[in-house]
Amino acid sequence: MDIHSELKELSKFLSDYSTCLMAVGTHTSRVVRNTSRIAQSFGFFADMTIFQKTIIMTLRDKDNSHSYSTVNKIKPMALNFEINSRLSSLSWEAYDEHLSLEQLRSQYNEIVSKPRINKWIVLLLVACANASFCRLFSGDWQAMCTVFVATLVGFFIRQKMMEKHINHLFVFIASSFFASMIASLATIYHFGNTPQIALGTSVLFLIPGVPLINGVLDIIEGHALAGVSRLINAALLIICLAIGLSLTLLLIGVNAL
Numbered sequence: 001m002d003i004h005s006e007l008k009e010l011s012k013f014l015s016d017y018s019t020c021l022m023a024v025g026t027h028t029s030r031v032v033r034n035t036s037r038i039a040q041s042f043g044f045f046a047d048m049t050i051f052q053k054t055i056i057m058t059l060r061d062k063d064n065s066h067s068y069s070t071v072n073k074i075k076p077m078a079l080n081f082e083i084n085s086r087l088s089s090l091s092w093e094a095y096d097e098h099l100s101l102e103q104l105r106s107q108y109n110e111i112v113s114k115p116r117i118n119k120w121i122v123l124l125l126v127a128c129a130n131a132s133f134c135r136l137f138s139g140d141w142q143a144m145c146t147v148f149v150a151t152l153v154g155f156f157i158r159q160k161m162m163e164k165h166i167n168h169l170f171v172f173i174a175s176s177f178f179a180s181m182i183a184s185l186a187t188i189y190h191f192g193n194t195p196q197i198a199l200g201t202s203v204l205f206l207i208p209g210v211p212l213i214n215g216v217l218d219i220i221e222g223h224a225l226a227g228v229s230r231l232i233n234a235a236l237l238i239i240c241l242a243i244g245l246s247l248t249l250l251l252i253g254v255n256a257l
Contacts, residue, residue: 003061007068009101010042011059013108015072017087018048018055020112023077026084027214028223034091038104041095052229078116078162079210086111119159126205127151134201142192143201146183150202154179158206169240176203176244184252199248206241208234 014035021031028050039046039059049056053074060067090107093099099107130151131144139147158175162168183202186195211234218227 003066004068006042006101007044007059007061007066010039010044011057011068011070013101013105014038014046014059015055015057015070017108018050018057019072019074020077021084021087022050022055022074024083025079025081025210025214026088027217027221028226029217029221030088034088037091038094041098042101050223050226052226052233076168080116082114083111123152123155123159126155130201130205133204134198137197137201139194139197139201140192143186143194143198146186146191146195146198147202150179150182150198151205153182154203155205169236172206172237172240173244173247176206176241177247178244179203179205180245180248181252184248188252203241203245206237208237211237 017038018031018035021034022028026034031050032046032048035048035057036046044059044061047058047060054071055074056069056071058067058069087108090104090111093107094104127148131148134144134147154175157178158171161171161174179202180199183195183199186192186198192198211230215227215230215234218224218230220227
């Protein structure tokens with residue numbers, strides 16, 4: 001394979017590799033390091049410009065006499081720390097063992113095609129986790145049960161709406177509204193001694209923690225554009241969460257304080 005063909009094929013692979021990392025919730029510096037590590041294993045250098053929805057990458061040789069540029073859109077994917085970890089490990093394997101491009105493609109396809117955890121198990125675990133948050137805020141067992149049920153309903157609605165590719169901002173409003181509506185029943189019917197805590201914690205499963213953390217990390221590490229974009233997106237999600245909760249308070253007339 002001549003150098004032009006090699007640059008072209010490797011660029012296409014690294015473009016898919018880097019956009020997948022960004023989509024599953026990897027912070028920008030890690031994406032750059034992993035992609036550059038694989039490029040260096042082939043004797044090339046990768047220069048990347050990363051935006052919120054697009055990655056522009058130029059792959060070049062040491063003398064800058066040959067290069068190839070790609071532009072690839074970051075596809076919407078759910079957060080997945082397993083893919084994040086395994087793709088990062090793949091970059092080290094490529095660097096240490098000098099894997100061929102065919103081997104890299106094969107392992108990459110195997111990683112990204114692995115089935116996710118059963119959605120019903122995820123639903124149950126998220127409900128348990130949010131009920132635990134309620135307990136951390138001194139909620140009694142009645143409040144925890146209320147939050148558990150509210151989270152089941154809210155997260156189930158989120159799953160179904162995401163499957164239908166509905167705008168994620170509207171998904172957050174709807175999920176927050178229905179979860180808080182279920183939780184507000186504890187206040188209306190005086191279920192337990194801490195119904196306000198149940199109402200306040202019923203929407204915590206929607207807090208976009210990963211975008212917030214990644215946004216701060218990106219800014220600290222010098223990727224200000226990507227970091228600010230992530231923080232703005234996280235802020236919009238929090239606003240949508242607040243809108244859904246506010247709708248419940250306005251309709252039911254419940255005081256959350």
